[in-house]
Amino acid sequence: MDQITLTGLRVFGRHGVFAHERENGQHFVIDLVLTVDTHEAARTDEVTDTVHYGEVADAVAEIVGGEPVALIEALAARIATAVLAFDGVSRVQVTVHKPQAPIAHEFADVAVTITRARAEV
Numbered sequence: 815m816d817q818i819t820l821t822g823l824r825v826f827g828r829h830g831v832f833a834h835e836r837e838n839g840q841h842f843v844i845d846l847v848l849t850v851d852t853h854e855a856a857r858t859d860e861v862t863d864t865v866h867y868g869e870v871a872d873a874v875a876e877i878v879g880g881e882p883v884a885l886i887e888a889l890a891a892r893i894a895t896a897v898l899a900f901d902g903v904s905r906v907q908v909t910v911h912k913p914q915a916p917i918a919h920e921f922a923d924v925a926v927t928i929t930r931a932r933a934e935v
Contacts, residue, residue, distance in 0.1 A: 822844075829882050845909040905932070910925060
């Protein structure tokens with residue numbers, strides 16, 4: 815199978831365990847790796863024969879900007895479920911980065927990565 819990769823989708827959301835995270839919000843960064851079959855799209859050169867990554871990005875942005883969750887694990891699972899609903903996606907790897915996580919130490923990033931297949935949802 816082939817892959818479509820979307821890296822660094824930055825969306826403002828209000829997810830977190832603490833009240834100030836939900837009140838103030840912060841930016842989350844999403845990376846996706848979609849497992850797809852691109853044979854037909856390569857043959858026809860038609861966007862309708864592949865997974866439209868712009869539509870996937872819109873769906874993910876709506877989730878991240880939508881109803882808050884406490885854990886980025888839960889956010890990643892919501893994203894995976896939505897992406898697997900797109901025709902042609904058989905598997906997805908979702909990484910949710912929380913670069914402004916409330917940690918008392920200097921750090922570069924906090925991220926959770928999950929992998930889900932269509933049969934697992």
